[in-house]
Amino acid sequence: MEKFKILPTHIGIIMDGNGRWAQKRNLPRYYGHKRGIESVRRVVKAAKKYGIKYLTLYSFSTENWKRPKEEVEFLFKLMEERLKKEGEKLNKQNVRVRFIGNREQLPKKLQKIMEDVEELTKNNDGLNLTFAINYGGREEILQAIKKLKKEDLKDLNEENFKKYLYTKDLPDPDIIVRTAGEKRLSNFLLWQSSYSEFYFTKTLWPDFSEEDFLKVLADYQRRKRKFGGLT
Ligand code: IPE
Ligand code: IPE
Ligand code: MG
Secondary structure, eight states: OOOOSSOOSEEEEEOOOHHHHHHTTTOOHHHHHHHHHHHHHHHHHHHHHTTOSEEEEEEEETTGGGSOHHHHHHHHHHHHHHHHHHHHHHHHTTOEEEEESOOTTSOHHHHHHHHHHHHHHTTOOSOEEEEEEEEOHHHHHHHHHHHOOGGGSTTOOHHHHGGGSTTTTSOOOSEEEEOTTOOOOTTSSTTTTTTOEEEEOOSOGGGOOHHHHHHHHHHHHTOOOOTTSOO
16 A cells, blocks of 8 residues: 555545546436446545545535436435445444535435434544535535624634534645546635645546545645745
8 A cells, every 4th residue: 555645634526527427428427427426435445545534525516406407306316325325334434424515405305314324423533524415615605604693793713704614624625636627616615725735637537546546645745835835
């Protein structure tokens, strides 16, 4: 097993390219989403193996509702089915599962499964695995502002604003990975990514392997993070 001197504490992944993976094979888009689950399993395994503390996976954006109803419903069904099946396994692996995003608009059944998995894994202290579902960075910031009380404003600062964000229990991502060749954030972790490193790969999400994950870790070794200061 390769050893790395500097490991990112928190890796965020924008899992993109499921549709294109399927289209390349003349298959309907949902095949790509199904295959994408296997990549999720691979990266969770790799993250555990290399001692990554936090892994956050962008699974459904607040803008993904613009897709055809059938695709949206398929994605939620897939999440329900997989979470129900894998929740127990993740628990045995000491993984703590969380969800970030606006839950209210999600199907009730999915909401319930999300709550159950969070509850089941809440005392685990291994990998912190977070799924961003119906997540949008702008929505997150707005809902935070709406929760603020008048008396909060006087002493409001970056630290205490954080507790109103969905990510209140997570450190900022050290590196954000996006697959499938697109080079944009698409509303992922806007507040939290202010000093994140970025890693872009052309690999489509269903093809993303442990080797690809290792390339991210290897690349991270060479980054010089300055946070506005001098090295
Ligand atoms: C990512 O793959 C999965 C979701 C956004 C839910 P896409 O479905 O965006 O795949 P492409 O970008 O169309 O290939
Ligand atoms: C971003 O991918 C959202 C997720 C990966 C869940 P999209 O495929 O929706 O992003 P755009 O539309 O290409 O920016
Ligand atoms: Mg896409």
